[in-house]
Every structure is written in structure tokens, then in C-alpha cells.
Amino acid sequence: MPQHTFTIGETDFLLDGNEFRILSGALHYFRIHPDQWRDRIHLGKAMGLNTIETYVPWNLHELRPGRLDFTGGLDLERFLDLIAAEDLHAIVRPGPYICAELDGGGLPAWLFDDTTIRLRSSDPRFLASFDPYLHAVLDRMVDRQIDRGGPVILLQVENEFGAYGDDPTYLQALTDRFRRAGITVPLTTVDQPTPQMLRDGTLPELLTTGSFGSRATERLRTLRQAQPTGPLMCSEFWCGWFDHWGAHHHTTDAAQSAAELDDLLSAGASVNIYMLHGGTNFGLTSGANDKGTYQPTVTSYDYDAPLDEAGRPTEKFWRFREVIGRHAALPPLPHGLPTDPAAPRQPFRTPEPVPLSPVRSLDSALAEVPFTAVDELPTRDALGIHRGLLRYRITLDGDDRPAVLRLSEVRDRAWLRLDGIPVGTLAREDHESALWLPRSRGVLDILVEDCGRLNYGPRLGEPKGLIGPAQLHRGPEVRELTDWQVGEVPLERIVEATPDGAAGGPGAWIHRAEIPLDRPTDLALLTDGLGKGLAWWNGFPLGRYWRKGPQTTLFVPAPVTCAGTNELTLLELEVLTTEQVRFAPDLRLGPTEE
Structure with a gap:
């Protein structure tokens, strides 16, 4: 030029x-x-x-x-x-x-x-x-x-x-x-x-x-x-x-x-x-x-x-x-673009619904990913694990009496299980940092999602993960929890996970579906019936979905699709209420203020 x-x-x-x-x-x-x-x-x-x-x-x-x-x-x-x-x-x-x-x-x-x-x-x-x-x-x-x-x-x-x-x-x-x-x-x-x-x-x-x-x-x-x-x-x-x-x-x-x-x-x-x-x-x-x-x-x-x-x-x-x-010369419209401004937008193709099947639990997929032993409760930044999901584990040596787990702060969402059984969720947007435990003994697992780092304001750069100290409260007795194990969640393990024959259960699960297409095409993947999690299409990370909306579709760009069998992988962190993958003829971005 x-x-x-x-x-x-x-x-x-x-x-x-x-x-x-x-x-x-x-x-x-x-x-x-x-x-x-x-x-x-x-x-x-x-x-x-x-x-x-x-x-x-x-x-x-x-x-x-x-x-x-x-x-x-x-x-x-x-x-x-x-x-x-x-x-x-x-x-x-x-x-x-x-x-x-x-x-x-x-x-x-x-x-x-x-x-x-x-x-x-x-x-x-x-x-x-x-x-x-x-x-x-x-x-x-x-x-x-x-x-x-x-x-x-x-x-x-x-x-x-x-x-x-x-x-x-x-x-x-x-x-x-x-x-x-x-x-x-x-x-x-x-x-x-x-x-x-x-x-x-x-x-x-x-x-x-x-x-x-x-x-x-x-x-x-x-x-x-x-x-x-x-x-x-x-x-x-x-x-x-x-x-x-x-x-x-x-x-x-x-x-x-x-x-x-x-x-x-x-x-x-x-x-x-x-x-x-x-x-x-x-x-x-x-x-x-x-x-x-x-x-x-x-x-x-x-x-x-x-x-x-x-x-x-x-x-x-x-x-x-x-x-x-009105202020500058306009170029001609591209060939194929509707010349009528009132013409509706081209709808997406809507493949037939296909079954969505459990592949294996997140715990199973990460069975060979080691934990690291630490004393005090660390943030993800202190561990150098900067994005995504992080696992915390601690063995409680109390008794069968209930207790309250109290943290300084949760950044940003934590799912808690005691001996493999879900006991609750702590959500930052709800200012939650404490939870009743049915007993004070057993293995406590906490899966923490970084839902996105702040992009504006004075709190830019704040640490993520669980913010300590972590304390166990039983009546007047207060004990700080130490001797933790922490572990990363490598997302490639989720995409590459193979079925282990399990039929599903509590906690985070990997699910998969196969979608046949006759040619590459843009799609609007419906998230109705999904809870909260992450989605990949043929290994390409589509992003997060969440039942709370407002959006209830994920955009699938044509270049990541192919003619033949396409593979959708979901990491569901909460609960599915559907056994199918469905598609919409248009984007569904949620209700407006009006």
C-alpha cells in the first residue's frame, strides 16, 4: 500500500x-x-x-x-x-x-x-x-x-x-x-x-x-x-x-x-x-x-x-x-446481504435433539492429578493457578456434632461436599461465607470456580479462591483449619475424558453428546435444562452457561463445526434437568428491562 x-x-x-x-x-x-x-x-x-x-x-x-x-x-x-x-x-x-x-x-x-x-x-x-x-x-x-x-x-x-x-x-x-x-x-x-x-x-x-x-x-x-x-x-x-x-x-x-x-x-x-x-x-x-x-x-x-x-x-x-x-459516501452493499432493512435476520439451523450422556465424574477424571499439601488456606494466586477451577480438601478430625464452616470470603463460587455428599454452595454475589456442616469429621472437598476477575475499579488485581482464615465453629469452640490439600483442575482432562461406565451421581460431572451435521454452520446451542458449567464444541471452548441467565443460548461459530459427527462436552457443576441437547433458531439473550 x-x-x-x-x-x-x-x-x-x-x-x-x-x-x-x-x-x-x-x-x-x-x-x-x-x-x-x-x-x-x-x-x-x-x-x-x-x-x-x-x-x-x-x-x-x-x-x-x-x-x-x-x-x-x-x-x-x-x-x-x-x-x-x-x-x-x-x-x-x-x-x-x-x-x-x-x-x-x-x-x-x-x-x-x-x-x-x-x-x-x-x-x-x-x-x-x-x-x-x-x-x-x-x-x-x-x-x-x-x-x-x-x-x-x-x-x-x-x-x-x-x-x-x-x-x-x-x-x-x-x-x-x-x-x-x-x-x-x-x-x-x-x-x-x-x-x-x-x-x-x-x-x-x-x-x-x-x-x-x-x-x-x-x-x-x-x-x-x-x-x-x-x-x-x-x-x-x-x-x-x-x-x-x-x-x-x-x-x-x-x-x-x-x-x-x-x-x-x-x-x-x-x-x-x-x-x-x-x-x-x-x-x-x-x-x-x-x-x-x-x-x-x-x-x-x-x-x-x-x-x-x-x-x-x-x-x-x-x-x-x-x-x-448523511455525512459521507456509502459503499455498495455486499452481495447476498438483504437490501430490505426490515427483513428478518437469517435464522440458525436447528439440528434434531440428541441424547446427552454422563461420561464420568470430575473426581474420576482427576484421579491421577495430584494434590499439594499446604498448611494455611492459600489463594489461587499464591498457588500460581490463575484461572478456572481449583480443588481444596481437608480431613476434619472432629465428631458427629454439627459445626459451622466460616471463611473470610469466597471468590467466587464454592461447592462443598463432605465424604462425597453435597452439603451446600457458597456464592460471592450473595455475600455468603459460612455454611452448616452436618458433622465435624470426614473429608471435606471444596470446588471453587473463578467466575471472572474484576475488570474495573479499585479492587482490580484482588486475590482469588478461598480467602482465609478458615474456621470451624462448634458453640463457643473455634478452631482454625490447617493442613489443607489443594489441586488444579486441568480443563484438558475434561475434554479428553473417556467414559468409565458410571451412571451419574452427586458433584460435578462431565457429559457428552454427538451432533450430526451435513455441513459447517453457525448454531445457537440451547442451555435450557442445564445448571452451571462450561461447554466445548469439538474441543473449542464455547464458554460458561448458567441457569440464572439472562442468556439461554451459547453461540457456536461455524468454523468450529464440521460435516459429520460433532462432539459437545459439558462440565456440569450443579444439576441437569434434561437428557437432551437442543438448538434454537435464534440467539436467546434474555429479557430486557422492559
Whole structure:
């Protein structure tokens, strides 16, 4: 591609010296199967966009210190090259903190092992921790900048820092790293448009942008007061919202959202629509919020976006395209896309129901996975076991009298069994940390699920697992429990588990079904009748399901399916009320507030 200049002018972005308005939409490559990236990018262009934006998740690219991964679904270079192939520009936001409703806000869990590190600060240990990751990302950006013939026109430094702290030394250290790495395109920051956040979250040499979804004229005015010159940009135009387990599905009125977009563009501002297409929190990647009550984020990241979780145009797509057409030239619609905005979305295929059979208990599947003996009750971070499920075991040497088990805190959900018999569940969202035991002797097993690390706020980086001390209360007698055994739950053991002939029983169980298909296809897997657990399709991690909703389907992307026999594996942590796997003709994301 030819080289161009992209700079910040007195009131506008300048492409080769000419005024240029950014019309961008957010796509998170890590929330979309890589074989569907091209389709989502192409539809963004069809909506009238000239730019695609993405976060870069440090925690997914560096699961373990020093082991960086940019392959497969994390191939950022391929994603950017597909954007360039559509003659679109790109905005990249590598953090190191990104929020994004992602596990830990994009910060890797191993970073939290040292509880003395000051996250998102000029603490030299924090700066050193992300240097390998940031260098690897920026190294991939240098030759993909627009002044070198690539698509990248902007990079963002940190993310909504003004809502978290006030450390210009930290922001300067980040900025210097970007520039030393060879980044020559403009650098930006983003914050909600309040005077304090806009002041604390940026530096004079960085372009300040805003994040909001309504009252565009008022918020652009606040942004202009904070930054008298340079282009105005809403780099997170919230056209929807994310969902929490146990709550409703968030939607926004398409007409009202389009009117807000029109106000924004009529004011001459640039925009990044968040999200163009949300996608899915595959596997264990979803985060959580806690503003007094812990709220884990659901698997679907549909976001009520112009393209739904399966990448199909919604009413918002057509209304946004109409608005954009008032301010810029529109490309022709792709072949095969319905030209009637009122046409219903293409339904999913619905294979016939198939039997769901128990394979073996989780205990059986993990029989050869050793425990580690420890004295005091450890967190998962202290053990270096950073994600998923963790087993705790202790032998109680009391008697047949009942007792109360009391913990300081459970993060985030614990299933307890005494001599193999379930005795209860402790749930963080219900502020539960104590449970009656029918007796104070026997083997107590506790299975703990990390339901998602906090991605926003002052509790970012908190330890996970069981928070001690653990105490046994019998009347006035209180005894601290020591001499624990702890063990990891390797998820590959679940996917690879073979039947052992058992018919089912109490505790967590692995189940499996075989689904015949005549060709690969997107599917909506119904979770009605399932309790709480994890699902894999042909070994691909679809994510979490939970009876409490709101969503009652899991999206199965066509590229993970195949012609012939497809294998669904479930780890059910609670109770099934169905013996079949069924499918829906559409996504079922739950009731709305209305």
C-alpha cells in the first residue's frame, strides 16, 4: 500500500494534509473466530465505516510470563492485514490495561501474584512487567503504520486512566515507550467527559478523546473545554451495553442511538462505535464488576451492537448506515446481504435433539492429578493457578456434632461436599461465607470456580479462591483449619475424558453428546435444562452457561463445526434437568428491562 501522512490539525485529523473524519467501529479479534474476521470487517465497511478499532489483550497474549502468543485467534498482524485488504484504516489500543469487560481488564493474572506491585502506576516493577508484551505489540505495529504503507492511524495509551488514578509519570513512561518503539502516528487517550477525568487521564502531547453514548453536544463541549485545539472524537460511542449473570439483557433503542450518532457527526466529530460487533467471551475470558456486589459478565458480548453476536446486521446496522450516509459516501452493499432493512435476520439451523450422556465424574477424571499439601488456606494466586477451577480438601478430625464452616470470603463460587455428599454452595454475589456442616469429621472437598476477575475499579488485581482464615465453629469452640490439600483442575482432562461406565451421581460431572451435521454452520446451542458449567464444541471452548441467565443460548461459530459427527462436552457443576441437547433458531439473550 502507498505511504500516507496522518496528523492532528488545528481542528481536524489530516490525511495527506486534507481534513479527514474517522468513522470507526470496534471489533475485538479475540472475541471472534479468526475465520470470521473478514466477514465482520467487510460488514463494517458496508455500514459506511472507514476504520476498524480493536483492543489488544495483554492477558491473552501472555498467559505466562515471557511466553507470548500471536498465533491463531490471537494473530493481530493477520487481523490488521485483513483490515488493510478492505482499504480501511485501523486504530489499536494495546493498554496495558484495557477494561473491555475482559478477565482482569486485560491484565494477566500472574501479575497479581505479587500483591505489593502498584498496578497501573509508575511503580518500576509494573512498568517492567509489561515491557516484553508492549514491545512485542508495538514491534508488530511499526511497519503497519499509515506512514509506512499500513492501515494503523492511531494508537491509544492506557485506557480511561482518569477514572482510576492521577499519575502523569506513568502516562509519560508509556508514551516514551511507544515513541522509542518507532510509533510515529498520533497517540490518544480516552476518558469519560468530566473535567477531572479528562485532566487526570492524559498528557498535553496526547490527543484526548471521550467515551459516552448520549448527550453528544454537551459532552463534546466539555471535551473542547479540556482540549481547546485538535479534532473532537468520541472514541467509545456506546451504542449498547454488556450483561451480568442474573440480571437482564441490555438494549438501547435503535432510533434513539442513531439520533445520538447523528448529533455527534453533525457536530463535526470523529467517532468509534463501541461496539460494531461484540462477539463472544469464549472460554474463561469474561470479567466481572463489583460496586458492592460481585457481578460476573456473561458469555455473550452481543452488546446490542449493529452486528449481533453471530455477525448478522440488526436494525441498528441499517439506522447507523443511514445516518453515516448523511455525512459521507456509502459503499455498495455486499452481495447476498438483504437490501430490505426490515427483513428478518437469517435464522440458525436447528439440528434434531440428541441424547446427552454422563461420561464420568470430575473426581474420576482427576484421579491421577495430584494434590499439594499446604498448611494455611492459600489463594489461587499464591498457588500460581490463575484461572478456572481449583480443588481444596481437608480431613476434619472432629465428631458427629454439627459445626459451622466460616471463611473470610469466597471468590467466587464454592461447592462443598463432605465424604462425597453435597452439603451446600457458597456464592460471592450473595455475600455468603459460612455454611452448616452436618458433622465435624470426614473429608471435606471444596470446588471453587473463578467466575471472572474484576475488570474495573479499585479492587482490580484482588486475590482469588478461598480467602482465609478458615474456621470451624462448634458453640463457643473455634478452631482454625490447617493442613489443607489443594489441586488444579486441568480443563484438558475434561475434554479428553473417556467414559468409565458410571451412571451419574452427586458433584460435578462431565457429559457428552454427538451432533450430526451435513455441513459447517453457525448454531445457537440451547442451555435450557442445564445448571452451571462450561461447554466445548469439538474441543473449542464455547464458554460458561448458567441457569440464572439472562442468556439461554451459547453461540457456536461455524468454523468450529464440521460435516459429520460433532462432539459437545459439558462440565456440569450443579444439576441437569434434561437428557437432551437442543438448538434454537435464534440467539436467546434474555429479557430486557422492559
